[in-house]
Amino acid sequence: MKTMEKKEGKRSLKTIKKRMRNHMLCLLAFVCVASGVYGNVAYAAPNAVQFEIEQVFELNHWNENIARRVLETDMAVYYSLTPNNPSYPLPAGAEGEFRFSLVGNIERVINEQFNFDAVGEFSYRLRPIIPSGVPTQAPSGPGTSGAHWYEFETTAYDIVVHVENAASGNGMAIFVHIHRINVGDNGEEQGRSDTKEDGIVYTHVRHQWRAQEQEPDDDDDDDDDPPPPRPPGKPVQTGDDTNMLLWYIAGIAGVGIMVAMVIMKKRKQRKD
DSSP: HHHHHHHHHHHHHHHHHHHHHHHHHHHHHHHHHHHHHHHEEEHHHHHEEEEHHHHHHHHESSSOOOOOBBBOOOOOEEEEEEEESSSOOOOOOOSSOOEEESSSSEEEEEEEEEESSSOOEEEEEEEEOOOSSSOOOOOTHHHHHHHEEEEOOOOOOEEEEEEETTTTSEEEEEEEEEEEEEEEEEEOOEEEEEEEESSSEEEEEEEEOOOOOOOOOGGGHHHOOOOOOTTTTOOOOOSTTHHHHHHHHHHHHHHHHHHHHHHHHHHHHHHH
């Protein structure tokens, strides 16, 4: 009896293990099928072009003791992405160029869908658009005390997109390279740099003028002049000497009265 119970227990344990193994195999098969479906959908979707860009506003203040060098601002600066060949694709809705804006100090990843229908190299020129109505030159002349102006960085970049067939054979693979555009001494662009940039940083500067100090009025100089130094050994000149003689007479009279009182006292002592 005990032997039969042991056999039944072993059979039940084997059945449980077999069922668990079958469940695991089914789950693994499901994961593999789902991964294949997801992969096909991902490759069939439009290709995304991604690159990082950062915008920084700095403060150039006349007082160098000011420790705050980063300017908090809500100013928006637009950037233009233009294909170097008119036949290159752009994101949906863009005509001739693709524009986007950055507000204040911000880091952003540009992630846009481009419909590339063939492999190859596609390049785009990125430039900032200087905001209109914002002072960009140092003011001069009257009324410029405490004024400010902005200096916007105008560096251009080439966003080079390499489109290749995916290693799996399904869809395309996208690789983005960023190159700074070199500028000559005359300010003209001379082609892209061979160095690949990790990202793009635009630094714009706000210059702050110091308030001009008012110059003293020449007509009031005499009232503010200090008195001339007095010669050594002479009393301080107060500017009023009309009553000095009365003070001398009063002093002499006082001394005479004191001498007379002393003489009278001595005579009285002799008589006694």
